[in-house]
Amino acid sequence: MGEWTNNNGGVTKFTFGPIVVYVISSAPDMSTVFTRCLDKMFIYDLIRPYVGAELIAASVPVWKRNRRILDAAFKPHVLDGYINLFNHQAARLTETMANHVDTEMDFTNIITRNLLETVSQTAMGMKIDGEDLITDSYSKAVDKVMETITDRFRYPWNILDFVFNNLSTLKKEQDEALKIIWSLSDQMVKHKKEEILDKHNHRQDYQKKGVKFQSSLEILLENTMNVENDNMLTDLQLRQIVDNLMLAGFDTTAPTILLALVCIGSYPSVQEKVYNEIINVLGKEARPILKEDLPKLPYLEAVMKETLRLYPSGTVVARTTTTEVQLENFTIPAGCHVMGHIWALNRNKEYWGPDADEFRPERWLDDAVPTHPAAFATFSPGRRNCIGEPSL
Structure with missing residues (x-):
């Protein structure tokens, strides 16, 4: 086409x-x-069971409201605060991949899991403790939901809700996977909300000015907690926005990283230029990247x-x-x-x-x-x- x-x-x-x-x-x-x-085509309704109707599949008025709130979570100073996390996760990823040097394998699952961990921390504020943040059940649940959405496109009769809900096994499989996904995001919304309410009740400055690391969920809460109660986002709305960020975060970045590696590896001259540029900036010990290093990596x-x-x-x-x-x-x-x-x-x-x-x-x-x-x-x-x- x-x-x-x-x-x-x-x-x-x-x-x-x-x-x-x-x-x-x-x-x-x-x-x-x-x-x-600005109105989305009806096919976006197929992802509503996963992410609701608060962002990707939202109506125009809902999208405008939530986009305005979310803009605060993508300010440069907020993104700059994630650099240490990105360095940490990059080190974890390369250490895992290094175990498979000189072997042929598909790195999709390794990269996807690493990106799920990264987005869980930036979107939901999950604690960094050196342990695996994403369980096998959560990772498999995400895979199942994405597979179900894809299958509804591959087999067009499943686009019809009546067929999908009553004549297909996909609906039951999707619901079971969503329970696992929602359990995590519901838990994080509740935890972060209690945390910020506690600080507010003790008259602390819950705007956290000057703090280097804030998750998107924390920023969402901070920008809605001081609104009149009848206009505040519900826990369900907050969870659906977080689910949107999770999906958009890992499902775009994971394949892009994989494809970038394929492209670099397919062109030896490109690989050599990338390598030399990074070594010239970071040294052979490959220290963590700083914000100031990024403009010095034009070829990358x-x-x-x-x-x-x-x-x-x-x-x-x-x-x-x-x-x-x-x-x-x-x-x-x-x-x-x-x-x-x-x-x-x-x-x-x-x-x-x-x-x-x-x-x-x-x-x-x-x-x-x-x-x-x-x-x-x-x-x-x-x-x-x-x-x-x-x-x-």
């Missing part, structure tokens, strides 16, 4: 049975649609951007038009489904040149990137973009 759209002007129309979907891989048109159209940054361009964790985003939308050469009526094909736009030769399908990190260093800001669409253009988008 993406390749066809790239070869046919950047806007095409597909039919899936009775459903008509407009597919876009044009930078200006995708920017227009995803700036004006280019490698990560190129990985994100070729292999975006979210290959498509989908919306429903609420009004007529005028594109450059086409008009999409109100009430239509629109799919922004991120994978295709990131490889569109109109913007990225004839080598758009090639892994070439140097393009980010020699001014070979497109001028249109939406041409690099990995974090989704428009107003409802990824909250984790860095300053690229």
Whole structure:
């Protein structure tokens, strides 16, 4: 679909049975649609059993409220406070991977578990004690839920709630897995809420100004605890927001790390440049990375951007038009489904040149990137973009 759209002007129309979907891989048109159209397509309802309707699958008013609150959790000073944690988790990951040197294996499970631990600490504030934070049952439960969501797409009859709920074994398996996942997030919401209420009741400054490490959950609570009681987020809403952060955190970063390693390992010249740059900055002992080191690693940054361009964790985003939308050469009526094909736009030769399908990190260093800001669409253009988008 993406390749066809790239070869046919950047806007095409597909039919899936009775459903008509407009597919876009044009930078200006995708920017227009995803700036004006904020309502998610119905397919996002499939992830609501996991994350609820508070962020990824939220209605526009709910998304606006929660996005405004969550912005505080992604301020630069908050993210800077995670650097020590990232160094700690990176050391754990490399130590585990080092046990498998000179062997062939799939590192997916090792990387995913490490990222689950990392996100558990940054999103929920789980304590760092040197032990494994994620149990096998939790990890397997996450895998089962993601597998169930995927199967609903693979076997379209399961998209129908009646079939999924009554004629499929997937619903029961999903519910059992969700009980394990929700048990952890419910426990953390309750614990952090009691902790902050206790500090508030003892007249302590629970804004924690100057504290270097704060989890997203703590920041969420701090930004809602002083609101009138009838407007406060419920424990269920808090848990669902945390579940959104958990899913978005590990399910995007884990495959990106795996793919970055595959790309680096597939190109010896790239691997050598990355290695030499890191050694020049950190020394052969490879001390922990500091915030001040990051601008000194431009080639490594280019490698990560190129990985994100070729292999975006979210290959498509989908919306429903609420009004007529005028594109450059086409008009999409109100009430239509629109799919922004991120994978295709990131490889569109109109913007990225004839080598758009090639892994070439140097393009980010020699001014070979497109001028249109939406041409690099990995974090989704428009107003409802990824909250984790860095300053690229």
